[in-house]
Amino acid sequence: MPGNSFGQLLRLTTFGESHGKAIGGILDGFPSGVRIDEDLLQRELQRRKTAQSPWASSRSEEDELEILSGVFEGFSLGTPIAFLVWNKDQLPVDYDHLQNTFRPSHADFTFEKKYGHRDFRGGGRSSARETLARVVGGAFAKMLLNTLGVEITAFVNRIGTVAIPKETELPELPVSEDSTVRCPDPETSEKMLRLIARTQKEGDTLGGEIKCIVRNVPAGWGEPVFDKLHASLGKAMLSINAVKGFAIGSGFDGAAMKGSAHNDLFEVREGKLRTKTNFSGGVQGGISNGEEIVFSVAFNPVATLMKDQQTVDKSGKPVMLKGKGRHDVCVVPRAVPIVEAMAALVLADHYLLNRAARI
Amino acid sequence: MPGNSFGQLLRLTTFGESHGKAIGGILDGFPSGVRIDEDLLQRELQRRKTAQSPWASSRSEEDELEILSGVFEGFSLGTPIAFLVWNKDQLPVDYDHLQNTFRPSHADFTFEKKYGHRDFRGGGRSSARETLARVVGGAFAKMLLNTLGVEITAFVNRIGTVAIPKETELPELPVSEDSTVRCPDPETSEKMLRLIARTQKEGDTLGGEIKCIVRNVPAGWGEPVFDKLHASLGKAMLSINAVKGFAIGSGFDGAAMKGSAHNDLFEVREGKLRTKTNFSGGVQGGISNGEEIVFSVAFNPVATLMKDQQTVDKSGKPVMLKGKGRHDVCVVPRAVPIVEAMAALVLADHYLLNRAARI
Amino acid sequence: MPGNSFGQLLRLTTFGESHGKAIGGILDGFPSGVRIDEDLLQRELQRRKTAQSPWASSRSEEDELEILSGVFEGFSLGTPIAFLVWNKDQLPVDYDHLQNTFRPSHADFTFEKKYGHRDFRGGGRSSARETLARVVGGAFAKMLLNTLGVEITAFVNRIGTVAIPKETELPELPVSEDSTVRCPDPETSEKMLRLIARTQKEGDTLGGEIKCIVRNVPAGWGEPVFDKLHASLGKAMLSINAVKGFAIGSGFDGAAMKGSAHNDLFEVREGKLRTKTNFSGGVQGGISNGEEIVFSVAFNPVATLMKDQQTVDKSGKPVMLKGKGRHDVCVVPRAVPIVEAMAALVLADHYLLNRAARI
């Protein structure tokens, strides 16, 4: 199958180049009878945009969403939900110098090698603008999951060298949207903002880490042996621009632990079989066990710098890539709703898949 | 689609419970005309088995592979390749006590919740014995990749608290199969063996980390935006038993770096456009860029301990789970060929998918 | 997978309700580097519309196609091609009486039963207006097939009781678009037009049969044992509104023949191995054999009549369904480009699939 579809029973197919006419998608397999929450849709788009932030780029994306099908009288029809956002802010002239130069750690070189012919304006299909369609698809998935009580909350755990200290007691999630860095620890937030300001002055950029917690998933979701729940989540996260790592539960730290410390022993809590610890991250044998699903996603620093970079052009001639325009210093806070959206798509899909597990 | 198939154009479907009649699979989409290398098949199975190792369990799996179809006069037919290994060593009596107890951090509880009815003997379908079929499928994928010069080499980078120091100069890979822990650094190997011996005495277990390096993949493999090469690799690895994390290139460390340090600048080397560094891990925008593909996989410690664990049974009654039988202290070295096999399946599939990218 | 996608490597996903905002789709997996022929696109849409015909309904569909992505500087990018046509002619008031009545032999009843909630205006998702997206997707597939010399030509073989006599020598195909019934035999065309005029006066409707011939497909396309070329063609045709039958080569007539008459013996013609007859219809064992691919598609008569029908409403109360508005007497001529479009999608997909058959 071509690579622009995600999911099995709930399937999002996206389209759009950064500087083409529009970005959008089709969400197929969304069950009929779900109340469509327009506010949730707008809120998620707004969370992705956050143009007001100190660390965000200037492109004023007036992202007006149009739903083209699949919804009737406020409820889903069970037919494909198509949607789009027009690209209003097209300034192709900005990008002409990129026709012959491959920006370092972008996808210019690999798209050229794969396809021969590419839209070099602003990254084309490889632009992070594509994630807009994921956020819309994810918002629908959230509406479905809301009917089941499932809650998905992501937050920023690290920006560059600044991370929430391990033993910090976190306040109730979700994080207030007042925090411009979407970090639930106020002290760490402060440090992050200072680091961002400093890095911006240097013309440099930052990466970071997002943590996501999913509550109220019942035991039973996940399809062994290949479509294990965390394998599907991992693929979803790794398909987001700039993601370099995924870990569930104890993750890479778990590799250094002993079995006697890592095993999640069972106990009875409030009349239910529960685990005392949750190093498994809510998934055992690829199937949800009813505990919180907890995972982390690592983002590398933004590849577009505001300072010059010495590289070579298409023909191999040395060229100085100028840092111009205005770009994000760090996209990690903006990626929070994207992580949640992809998690929602995975979980809603696995919910539907699990309906077929038993007679 | 049900969860026991992996891959799109090259698709492995596996079957088998740990104590059922047989373990095996069907590899469909394998192109015709590939010379079948029986030695490679046997070698890979042997590498997975390694019953001789100090850290391995006593089950003497006489894994005699039978190829049932798809091969004729030494070459692949392009038709499905079915294969199986009989389960000879069935001692169901060993497992009767597990009918009513869920072992901690195993899949007993989640399988019960998902399916209602389960084969409780030795983990049934969730047993690591299932990976045998992956190794066979991967061996075929390697035969295909060998025709293209692609080389896949994995090794053990960490066992428990012992890891290869970051700056260690590694010897030529692949690791000699003389190293029982499959670690290329002799000094670290020694430490790992000592840690294993010590942990075995304690009745405890260990996890670890495997690193995998793939050479000679041409630029162009990977299908944006969802089936990015590293997203497919991530899913493949996370679907292996006990895997808790996946990272490509700079991975989680990259989250702490600045853009100016992380960007892989282009240069001309031996007449070709290459990158000076490889923090991207050989994949940019989800497509291979011709550099080495480098990724890491984290395994949690073995969940079956040789010491007693206080847990509860199905009905919630406290029960002491006895550590009996003989089990692996650490499965990470055995997982090396499994990591390679899954990588081979992903890469061979993406090779075929990329054939459709251009006219 | 949800049901609104078609194809494996070349995959069309469509959306849109008859009286929603728009009809459109995403064509994913279309290879990069194909020259986009805007004329062909417009011509195919025009062929589907044919509002000038005596047998067509009055809805003046001003179908202005917008391509939203996947094309750059006149060539395909290898990224998803999204497109849409706005529904301008929305008169929902026309359809209010259908909220509580299920039209006979339409999909009103079954959509209600399946989804619970449905867009009752003009058939909603089950309207033949949906085929517009198929014609656009098929036009792109034709552009790809044109680079290989493959030619697809369909024509009307029967309308109601009037069919081209079996032994008629047909003129060179494709049929001139001057024939409003798209039948290559002038004498039969005349009879068809007379039958249509007579039936229109009665307020009744007609079905018919389309024959399709595909030339220059090389031997080798088709994926046994389930995705045989003619099985894929059959599914494609049976998914078109009102189709009730599919036959390849000798079809149902072949069931009455003897083997000695039916077998297509080999001979050498123009230096190539060819068959003397073509009862197989160009496909043997599910794979193209290089001969013309010949198949037939049966359409039932239009279900919307211009005369009253005695039926019952949702609650079971007798109701007279009035024949009002103006509707097609026979859609078979309009279905000719739809049959071609679906054939093109199948063939282009199998062309790409077959690239993976051999090393």
Next chain:
Amino acid sequence: MPGNSFGQLLRLTTFGESHGKAIGGILDGFPSGVRIDEDLLQRELQRRKTAQSPWASSRSEEDELEILSGVFEGFSLGTPIAFLVWNKDQLPVDYDHLQNTFRPSHADFTFEKKYGHRDFRGGGRSSARETLARVVGGAFAKMLLNTLGVEITAFVNRIGTVAIPKETELPELPVSEDSTVRCPDPETSEKMLRLIARTQKEGDTLGGEIKCIVRNVPAGWGEPVFDKLHASLGKAMLSINAVKGFAIGSGFDGAAMKGSAHNDLFEVREGKLRTKTNFSGGVQGGISNGEEIVFSVAFNPVATLMKDQQTVDKSGKPVMLKGKGRHDVCVVPRAVPIVEAMAALVLADHYLLNRAARI
């Protein structure tokens, strides 16, 4: 996806060459908790075999079925059900003359063209022996459908020029297995047997037509717009060896009817909304409407004759293909359980798919 899998949530993957080691498959996605009916399995295999019949070949296929996984203590586990039948009756020496000659209307030529390398013994993968795996998969699907009351009954409607007269009142179905031709009309059966005997003497072969009736399918199964229920059935049937046509409800006859005669008007019967007639064949808009599902399948005559055929060999040299060995005169009666099996797989899959249609 490679072509040896069928179905989406219930997926059968088959393997095996006619003269390889074994024929078998994996049925994945079969829900847990279904009681496994061994008798039904044996009966279906026996029905396919019917070596006792006058029109069947002499190959004494001792088809002993082995279930390798997915079943535990008499119930399905929800894990993949693997099964196989060994090929005991291997006489490769019989087939050496076929290495350089392509049998007319077989798949020898097209397999050679597609794959380059083929197993020429007895048709290899293209042999009808492959359908054995379909019958096994279908038997499991029937067990699932039985829990829902769905009944599938196929019978022979035509052999060569002998068909059941249109107005014949048929006895209660299913047809008694006493009828060696599986035709429910005793008079027609007699004529069929005489035709078979006569044709056998001539060394010639026959085709025919199978009709299938499915009862008790509730309204709602089928996934518009591409995976319509009858489109899935059509593909399933067309993927069976020697099938040349598929028709649902009125089929090709419907093309000659007028709308006023063809429309299935609603009425209330036994308190339910039902249709007076069933020209739709139980499917409207691609979704089951609760009426009987009725379809027909056309088989061309057996391609292997008992008389000589003048053809050419691989290099184009004239060659006389000798009619030797002993082969089926007509396979249509044997195809009855195969048609039922494929119908069962389609229906069980659509049952599971439809579970995801609504919240």
